[in-house]
Amino acid sequence: MEDVLTVRRWRRYGADRLYVTQETGARVGSVDLQSGEVVVDDPHFESGLRRAAQAYLRADVAELAMSLPTQSTGSLAPADEAALQAWLGGADWDTIDLAAIRSERGSSLRTRLERLGDEGWQVVHDVPLGRQGSTVEHLLIGPAGIFTIAERLLPGQHVVVEGRTIAVDGRSVSYLRDARLEATRVQGALLAAACAAITVRGVVVVHGDLEVRTVQPQHDAFAITRQDVQAVFRAMPERLDPGRIAAIAHVARQRATWSH
Known part of the structure; x- marks a missing residue:
């Protein structure tokens, strides 16, 4: 089985954020593209939220739907977790490297x-x-x-x-x-x-x-x-x-x- 996360961008009143939701519409979390702050509403999907946000920022789409393998816990398999940590720039996941992403998108x-x-x-x-x-x-x-x-x-x-x-x-x-x-x-x-x-x-x-x-x-x-x-x-x-x-x-x- 797979979980599907949807990423949408919201820009109003000086704010610029990504919102990530499940197929049911339940909110998974958000990423503030100005400060880099990541807010997780559902810890089970934390790694999926970060992966989906990264995929959105590297894509050329207005909205992104991303399938993730369903897991019994919120963590990834060890190999996938190590790869994702490297992808995000190390073990500290408090922020996403927005400068690097913007550079690549540019x-x-x-x-x-x-x-x-x-x-x-x-x-x-x-x-x-x-x-x-x-x-x-x-x-x-x-x-x-x-x-x-x-x-x-x-x-x-x-x-x-x-x-x-x-x-x-x-x-x-x-x-x-x-x-x-x-x-x-x-x-x-x-x-x-x-x-x-x-x-x-x-x-x-x-x-x-x-x-x-x-x-x-x-x-x-x-x-x-x-x-x-x-x-x-x-x-x-x-x-x-x-x-x-x-x-x-x-x-x-x-x-x-x-x-x-």
């Missing part, structure tokens, strides 16, 4: 992009665009072309794309427009650096609840979820051969390319 998109390297893609991070301090988060160059990529962390918020516009919880935002402008600037810099006949598209990667109501224009900026990053780029038609990809990536890694 690099999640970076990791996903770099994994495309096995399929002929190259990625340049933190491109210094111009002399005004602007930075392109990620520049992806590969078989399907060249893309500027900016991530927007919007967990728990409803993001709607309709045509060339994007709104967050009903409020219009400039993410797609900004992506278009950024792509245009990058394209101009690469053209000036002798990368002839290229096109750059802007991409907004959303970490949140994304709804695309209309087909996004084929050559315009577009929005996708973080979970779909690899699948979307893999599915695109091939436009650049390996030699061209390598040459453009070489130019993109030169600081002089972006200093104008």
Whole structure:
């Protein structure tokens, strides 16, 4: 048999917590994401609460349901307990290492992009665009072309794309427009650096609840979820051969390319 724990995030009035419940709705406990305090309402599920909270923080979901083997006591098997202690950073379980988790979550998109390297893609991070301090988060160059990529962390918020516009919880935002402008600037810099006949598209990667109501224009900026990053780029038609990809990536890694 298995117990199923559900993790939901609650953010109101300056508070930011994870609440963990059983299938019946009974509360297991909570984790304060600001202080790191862990409150256990059901000691039988203490290790499960911590494991579920860790899994939630490392995932790209609004809500997480996690199955745990049913045990007669609140403790794990010795081997599992040792592994979980190592996972949480030692024998002291009073807090969860939130800084380490946030660091890993922050690099999640970076990791996903770099994994495309096995399929002929190259990625340049933190491109210094111009002399005004602007930075392109990620520049992806590969078989399907060249893309500027900016991530927007919007967990728990409803993001709607309709045509060339994007709104967050009903409020219009400039993410797609900004992506278009950024792509245009990058394209101009690469053209000036002798990368002839290229096109750059802007991409907004959303970490949140994304709804695309209309087909996004084929050559315009577009929005996708973080979970779909690899699948979307893999599915695109091939436009650049390996030699061209390598040459453009070489130019993109030169600081002089972006200093104008």
